[in-house]
Amino acid sequence: MTPFLAAIAIPAVITFGYISLCAVSPFGPCRKCQGLGFALETTRRGKPKRGKDCRRCRGVGRRLRTGRRIHNAWTRTYRNGTR
């Protein structure tokens, strides 16, 4: 494969992979709590313990992927703009 072809093909594969990821699983783990839904605190003995609920995802541990959020905004705008 020539470098020119590779320069087109590799980003295209990555983009297509991300689009299909957004289609298959629109929710990813929360970046702040790594999908746990709460902060980790340690007890005085050093044992990890459940802390406060994550404010970013309100304890759900999931977030809408950026690509899916763009898709939803696009769809909403399109639907509102057409009859």
Ligand SMILES: [Zn+2]
């Ligand atoms: Zn969270």
